[in-house]
Structures are given as structure tokens and as C-alpha cells.
Amino acid sequence: MRDRFSDSLLAWYDQHARTMPWRIGPTDRRQGIRPDPYRVWLSEVMLQQTTVAAVRDYFLRFTTLWPTVQDLAAARDADVMAQWAGLGYYARARNLLKCARDVAELGAFPDTAEGLRALPGIGPYTAGAVASIAFDRPEVVVDGNVERVMSRLFDIHTPLPAAKPELTERARELTPLDRPGDYAQAVMDLGATICTPRTPACGICPWRDPCLARQRGTAPDLPRKTPKKPKPTRFGIAYIGRRVDGAYLVETRPDKGLLGGMLGWPGSDWSESPAPCPPTSADWQAQSQVAQHTFTHFHLTLTVMTATLPAGCNPERGQFIDLVPSSLPTVMRKAYDIAAEQFETD
DNA sequence: AAAACGTGGCG
DNA sequence: TCGCCAAGTTT
Numbered sequence: 001m002r003d004r005f006s007d008s009l010l011a012w013y014d015q016h017a018r019t020m021p022w023r024i025g026p027t028d029r030r031q032g033i034r035p036d037p038y039r040v041w042l043s044e045v046m047l048q049q050t051t052v053a054a055v056r057d058y059f060l061r062f063t064t065l066w067p068t069v070q071d072l073a074a075a076r077d078a079d080v081m082a083q084w085a086g087l088g089y090y091a092r093a094r095n096l097l098k099c100a101r102d103v104a105e106l107g108a109f110p111d112t113a114e115g116l117r118a119l120p121g122i123g124p125y126t127a128g129a130v131a132s133i134a135f136d137r138p139e140v141v142v143d144g145n146v147e148r149v150m151s152r153l154f155d156i157h158t159p160l161p162a163a164k165p166e167l168t169e170r171a172r173e174l175t176p177l178d179r180p181g182d183y184a185q186a187v188m189d190l191g192a193t194i195c196t197p198r199t200p201a202c203g204i205c206p207w208r209d210p211c212l213a214r215q216r217g218t219a220p221d222l223p224r225k226t227p228k229k230p231k232p233t234r235f236g237i238a239y240i241g242r243r244v245d246g247a248y249l250v251e252t253r254p255d256k257g258l259l260g261g262m263l264g265w266p267g268s269d270w271s272e273s274p275a276p277c278p279p280t281s282a283d284w285q286a287q288s289q290v291a292q293h294t295f296t297h298f299h300l301t302l303t304v305m306t307a308t309l310p311a312g313c314n315p316e317r318g319q320f321i322d323l324v325p326s327s328l329p330t331v332m333r334k335a336y337d338i339a340a341e342q343f344e345t346d
Numbered sequence: 347a348a349a350a351c352g353t354g355g356c357g
Numbered sequence: 358t359c360g361c362c363a364a365g366t367t368t
Contacts, residue, residue: 091367
């Protein structure tokens with residue numbers, strides 16, 4: 001039963017495996033070659049809730065700057081956060097550093113799912129993925145792709161997230177003892193290229209015959225999901241001060257909460273009616289264009305205030321730095337882009 | 347256990 | 358134009 005599924009999928013994977021900077025191909029792997037656990041772990045953390053296309057350049061930059069987990073462990077926090085800027089879910093970057101330092105202390109990555117699971121930023125999915133892909137252990141690996149594939153294969157109509165335990169159990173039963181690393185990547189490739197969310201290509205699927213949802217015509221409607229809550233709109237004010245020498249007044253945000261540990265503009269809270277709170281007295285000028293941004297759970301409309309600050313400026317909050325705009329999280333960069341236009345015309 | 351936590355692309 | 362979606366984890 002188990003091998004009937006894995007054999008057909010692995011045969012498909014041998015022909016259609018996608019190549020990625022952190023992967024080794026099925027041919028190399030069968031010769032006993034295994035991928036570098038550091039690169040597998042780094043890619044898996046970057047890929048949490050994030051598309052392959054978005055991750056690729058970040059992965060290449062990180063591995064160029066920090067080729068080993070020891071290099072990453074020795075990096076400065078601010079440098080890692082700056083390199084992560086734009087990828088989102090910044091707790092991942094803070095936990096990435098913690099994890100790298102724990103692993104450097106241990107001497108190497110744990111080679112079991114249980115050992116990996118104990119590290120910061122590694123949950124059930126990432127522990128299973130690294131254990132199977134890097135160490136060829138037959139651990140169950142359940143991401144969004146696998147949930148979709150299993151819900152269709154077994155025509156499970158229970159909505160997520162309630163269906164998660166059942167989908168995990170089904171996935172566990174199919175996980176083979178032979179080539180578990182290739183198998184884990186194969187199911188995810190299947191979900192990403194054939195068993196897609198909207199219009200699955202059932203006609204060319206290696207599992208088209210046993211798939212219950214294909215037989216019953218329910219595939220496009222699965223998996224079902226419980227409806228999401230609507231997003232409220234919040235408002236805020238950002239103060240972008242540029243000193244005459246070109247330095248910008250920025251703050252490092254507290255580690256906890258939204259955009260934790262990232263650079264940002266001094267400003268109000270983000271609420272229904274924020275109060276003005278200039279970080280230093282100056283002729284603050286409201287920009288006509290606002291920065292619009294949508295976070296996971298709310299929309300934000302950000303008013304951008306700009307001012308040119310004198311050489312001896314001594315602000316109540318923040319510090320002046322020679323700003324590299326790419327080190328800002330996206331919402332802050334949107335505000336910067338609006339301000340930069342203003343400063344250019346000054 | 348529900349909510350917090352980013353961003354860009356696509357139909 | 359806009360909601361949905363992408364290799365989830367933490368609290």
C-alpha cells in the first residue's frame with residue numbers, strides 16, 4: 001500500500017524534480033550524497049509561508065555572506081536582520097540567529113526530528129523536513145502542499161485547521177522507509193506543480209488513479225478552510241528626518257511584536273486615531289501621498305512626515321545612521337520612497 | 347487554542 | 358481590484 005504510492009511518485013520525481021540552490025538531485029542522492037544540513041535548514045526556515053521565487057535571492061545572499069552555521073552564529077544581529085529585510089515574518093530571523101548559535105554551541109545540527117524540534121524556530125514541519133531531507137529519516141512532513149494533496153487523495157472534506165491531525169496521519173501512513181528525503185520533496189513538488197490550489201492538472205498526476213477527489217470531481221474544492229476574519233484598517237504617522245549630511249533618523253524596534261528587531265521610522269502607534277509625536281522639534285511637513293500596506297491581520301494607512309534636520313540635532317528618540325534602504329522592512333521602505341521623492345526636490 | 351506575525355504574485 | 362495563497366512557529 002505504502003510503496004504503491006511512493007514508487008509511482010518517486011518515479012515521477014526522478015523525471016520532474018525541480019532544481020533549487022539548496023537541493024541536490026535524485027541522481028546524486030542515490031549515490032549516497034546528502035545535502036548540507038545548514039543549507040537545508042536555512043532554506044526551510046526561509047520557505048515558511050513564503051514562495052520559492054521570493055526565497056531564492058535571499059538564500060544565495062545569506063550563503064554567500066555566511067557559508068556555514070558557524071559563520072552565521074558569529075554574525076551581528078543587525079546585519080542578519082538587515083539581510084532578512086523584505087522577507088517578512090521577522091521572528092524567523094531572530095530565531096534563525098538563536099538557532100545558529102545553539103547549533104554552533106552543540107557543534108552540529110541534531111540528526112533527528114526530535115532533536116531538531118527543540119531548537120528555536122523549528123516546529124513540527126521544519127523538524128520533519130530537515131530530518132528527512134538532510135538525514136534521510138522517514139519522518140512525516142506536512143506543509144500546505146501536503147495538506148492539499150492528502151485532502152484530495154483521500155477526499156477529506158473536514159475544513160482546515162480541524163482536519164490537520166487526520167491529514168498528518170494519512171501522510172504518515174504513506175511515508176516510505178526508502179528514499180524518505182526524496183519522497184518529502186516529491187510530495188511538495190507535486191503540490192506546487194500538479195496538485196495546485198485552483199486548477200489541478202489531474203490528467204498528468206502520478207496519483208490520478210488512486211485519487212478519490214479526482215474520481216469524484218471534488219479536487220478543485222479541496223482542501224476546505226474555515227473562513228477568515230476580515231482585516232480592520234489602522235492609521236499611523238511616520239517621521240522621516242534627514243540630517244543635512246544625509247543621515248536618517250531611525251529606530252531599532254523592540255524584539256517583541258510586529259517588525260520586531262527591525263529598523264523603522266520613529267512614529268505614532270498604529271491605531272484608529274494616532275496622536276502626533278515628532279521625535280525632535282523641526283518643521284515637519286506632511287506628504288500628500290500616504291503609504292498603504294497590508295499586514296497579516298490589518299491594513300495600514302501611514303501618513304509620512306518629512307523634515308530636514310540641522311547638523312547638531314539631538315533627537316528625543318532614535319539614532320542617525322547612513323541608511324541602506326534595502327535594510328528596511330517593506331512598509332518602512334514604502335514610507336521612505338515617498339519621503340525620498342520630497343528630499344530630491346528640495 | 348485562537349491570534350499574532352509580512353510580503354509579493356496571481357486570477 | 359482584492360482576496361487567496363506560499364515549504365509554519367510561537368504564545
